[in-house]
Amino acid sequence: MDFYAPVARAFIGPLWAAWERSPYLRHFRELKDREYEAAPVAQKKQWDVLRGMIRHAFDEVPYYQSVWTGAGIDPERIQDWNDFESIPVLTKADIRAHGPELIARGYDRRDLRRKATSGSTGVSLEVWVDEPSMQFKRACTLLADERSGWRFGEPVAMIWGNPEYLKRGWRGRLRNTLLERARYLDTLKMDEETMARFAAELTRRPPSLIFGHAHSVYLFAEFVHSRGLGPIRPRGVITSAMILHDWQRQAIEGTFACKVTNRYGCEEVSLIASECERHEGLHVNGDGVYVELIRDGRPVGPGEPGSVVVTDLTNRAMPIIRYQVGDVASWADHPCSCGRGMPLLERVEGREADFVSTIHGELISGISLTENFAMLVPGIAQLQIIQEEFDRFTFRIVKGDDFGPESLSRIAELVAQRFGQESKFDCEFVGMIPQEPSGKYRFCISKLPNAFSDHKISVVSIQ
Ligand SMILES: [Zn+2]
Secondary structure: OOOHHHHHHHHHHHHHHHHHOOOHHHHHHHHHHOOOOOHHHHHHHHHHHHHHHHHHHHHHOHHHHHHHHHOOOOHHHOOOHHHHOOOOOEOHHHHHHHHHHHOOOOOOHHHOEEEEEOOOOOOOEEEEEOHHHHHHHHHHHHHHHHOOOOOOOOOEEEEEOOOHHHHHHHHHHHHHHHHHOEEEEEHHHOOHHHHHHHHHHHHHOOOOEEEEEHHHHHHHHHHHHHOOOOOOOOOEEEEEOOOOOHHHHHHHHHHHOOOEEEEEEEOOOEEEEEEOOOOOOEEEOOOOEEEEEEEOOEEOOOOOOEEEEEEEOOOOOOOOOOEEEEEEEEEOOOOOOOOOOOOEEEEEEEEHHHOEEOOOOOEEOHHHHHHHHHHHOOOEEEEEEEEEEOOEEEEEEEEOOOOOHHHHHHHHHHHHHHHOOOOEEEEEEOOOOOOOOOOOOOOEEEOOOOOOOOOOOOOOOOO
């Protein structure tokens, strides 16, 4: 029995928030009160907030003033969601090129929180977030995370790179001891020894939640399972920051005997969508963001993959309006049975750059492609597919026990089937799939532009 958790929840949390002068627990209670609000009511509120943000952006942000005026957009004439779609999309390139012009007048960067992503080009992208928005985002994330079964104040096992609290000195350490109660398996130092030690620790003192990058949690689950360690029995597992494959979900749920709650977000706007306790899709975090899915400039229907375009509803310091995140997702064709009104994503398909475009003009989701190959080719422990050119592929393979000549001929067969008879491939055998600098893994990388990534949906950019 964890007697400390209710104390942390009822006393330490509120005291610490008061000391930090943070309203996030108040936001959290308000969000919880209207979690099941009917969709039309929630949408009306969302629209009002969005209108306010559009006006603010046009009045106070030089970038939007210039681009929208150039595109003939009059914010006063944006009366409904259709009008809203006429606003030009904001790309990563736009943010890189015009960062300072995206900061609203009256805000000083020294008072803002810097969020940086490394990005596939290696050039980092900076977004600046004001403190009220940060605290609101924190509440949205807490609300979503509690749907995993974990409760605020209970201990957490983090499978993550760079423990955040260590950067905050003694305050960070104290806060972690008293409130966050997180123990870390550093994903940048994941090996047999660190995993064995972590497993022993979690067996001795069980966490209520295991949280981490999908693939890293999967690797840890496989390790615990294959060595017969544990049992480790958390109430929930949350995976974040990258694609969760169905086979990974099954393996994780098998090892830890609980459900996986998948969460989707990005550094620039924080939480975008998250599963609820029913696991029928990912609910959009409609209090924090407005989400569109677009292909060739038009909204896609349920089940069709579309590029994720997100509008941040709270960050007034650097308004992020119709931002093309670089990921692809699809809408569910049914509401979730839990009764929450916010729109439901069926799945996050991957990054735009994870989609393979074939010689025949087909666009294949890299996620399903990798799953498919891994399932049909015998002896593959892990796989990364890289599209070098339209008709040339590299397979990075971690061999399993039964990898043999028949595995290679099976790959050749599948390459011809999926990518065309003309296509060629090379195999590279590796000990493990290399991580990105961020600690994430990518299973399919296309070096070619495609219908999502060629910025057809970006109608205007300023010179
Ligand atoms: Zn639901």
